[in-house]
Amino acid sequence: MTGRSPDDPFLGERAEGVLDDGSYEATARVVDAGSDADERTVEAALRPRRLAEFPGQPRVRDQLSLVLEAARRRDAVPDHILLSGPPGLGKTTLAMIVAAELERPIRVTSGPAIQHAGDLAAILSSLAEGEVLFLDEIHRMARAAEEMLYLAMEDFRVDVIVGKGPGATAIPLELPPFTVVGATTRSGLLPAPLRDRFGFTGHLDYYNAVDLAAILTRSARLLAVEATDDGLAEIAGRSRGTPRIANRLLRRVRDYAQVHGQGVVDRAAAQAALELFDVDGLGLDRLDRGVLEALCKRFGGGPVGLSTLAVAVGEEADTVETVAEPYLVREGFLVRTPRGRAASALAWEHLGLTPPSGTSAPTLPLDDGEGRFG
Structure with missing residues (x-):
């Protein structure tokens, strides 16, 4: 199924619906901010629609503008685009903008939703010429689907396997030219063959x-x-x-x-x-302060293992590592060492606490979380 025109009278009926292949037409979810809508719909309404309206990220914005304008002048589909960076910085918004700037429909799905090659084949075979396929969290796509995507991105072709065992045959299916926009919060987890097939890679940084x-x-x-x-x-x-x-x-x-x-x-x-709402002057919320208080008050500033720290604050280890830790490390409150997490001098100061006598808050060595020194 191809994307619908904004004038399609049935667009509103499909706004919250999911297509047969598991994706959905994203443009149908954008509504007027003044209407009665839930939080998710309001967020969609606040998204900028054009690159000129997109604030911040000047480097990525200028680079992406060049890529799209060159494609328009050649009357061709642009290269595949990979957007990386922490959550909430505008990767999905930029994908929507790419489709709007090209005046093409956009199909939205995510890596976790594609667990079999057949799931991806169903989406690819229904794309229209020039359509934008947005793959959120692309690093979480199944390996078999990744290998199919390699061929589709490079040659605009997929091989559909018919039958099983020795009698199985591969039927090549030609695809119209399209553009993949991939978004990932962990670009290091993307296999090199997939990463190399993106003609443009933009990394989004935190805003000032x-x-x-x-x-x-x-x-x-x-x-x-x-x-x-x-x-x-x-x-x-x-x-x-x-x-x-x-x-x-x-x-x-x-x-x-x-x-x-x-x-x-x-x-x-x-x-x-x-x-x-427990958001302090530096943006730390309940979980952030809970992590720092556990480190300082229960473990003397650390170092302490991630799993032990998670139990102390009543959260899963993944939650502490992916939600609280990146900001605390970036702002200098938390130090990652080979022996575990430790509170910095800034953490003690922010909590209004004094480090135990005879101890000093660690600064080095730091590591990347895998035991390697940074």
Whole structure:
């Protein structure tokens, strides 16, 4: 099934529906921000639609603009695009923008949803010429599907196996030219043959406070929220450099201002609301502080193993490692050593605690989590 035109009267019926091959038409999920909608739909409505509207990431934006403009001038499909970076920085938004700039439909699916080669074959065989296929979390795709994707990306062809055993035959199926946009939070897990088939690779970095404030200004306008510059700056400073978190905090501060204030998102409302939702001045939330408090108060600053630390805060080890740890390490609160995690001097200071006498917060050696020194 190909993507539908925005004028299709049946588009609204398919907005929340899933296609037979497990993907869905993403453009149907974007709605007016002023309508009654759930959080996920509102997030979709806040996404920029064009590269010119996309704030931050100037390097990736300029590079991607060049790739797309050159393809338009050649009247050809652009090279396959790989977007990497931490969650919430705009990889999905950029994939939507690629389709909008090319004026082509977009098909959305994810790596975990493709567990068999047949799943991918069903999606590929239904693509229209020039269509954009967005594969989120592409590094989690099954190995058999990856190998099929190699051939499809390079030669626009897949081999469909008919029959089993010695009598099985491979029937080549030609595909129309299309563009794969892959997104991954862990590009190192992509096999080299797959990574090399992307003609453009863009890495998204965390945003600075100025760019986040610009994003919040736009979001406040779309949500019809009255906000002051200092209120938005307060939210931006606690958003961990991530637009997704910034927009989520804006909606919570809006709720607080409507219930307990005058309906205006100012600095006082932002501070009171974020304190209520356990987000401190540096953007640390309940889990972040729980990890630091466990390290400092229960284990004397560490080092302590990841699994032991996770039990101490009542979370899974994967949650601590993937949700809390990246930000704590990036901001210098946590140190990863060959013997485990340890609290830095900044962590003790932030919690208002004094390190035990005769000890010092570690700074080196650091490692990459695999026992190798960085």
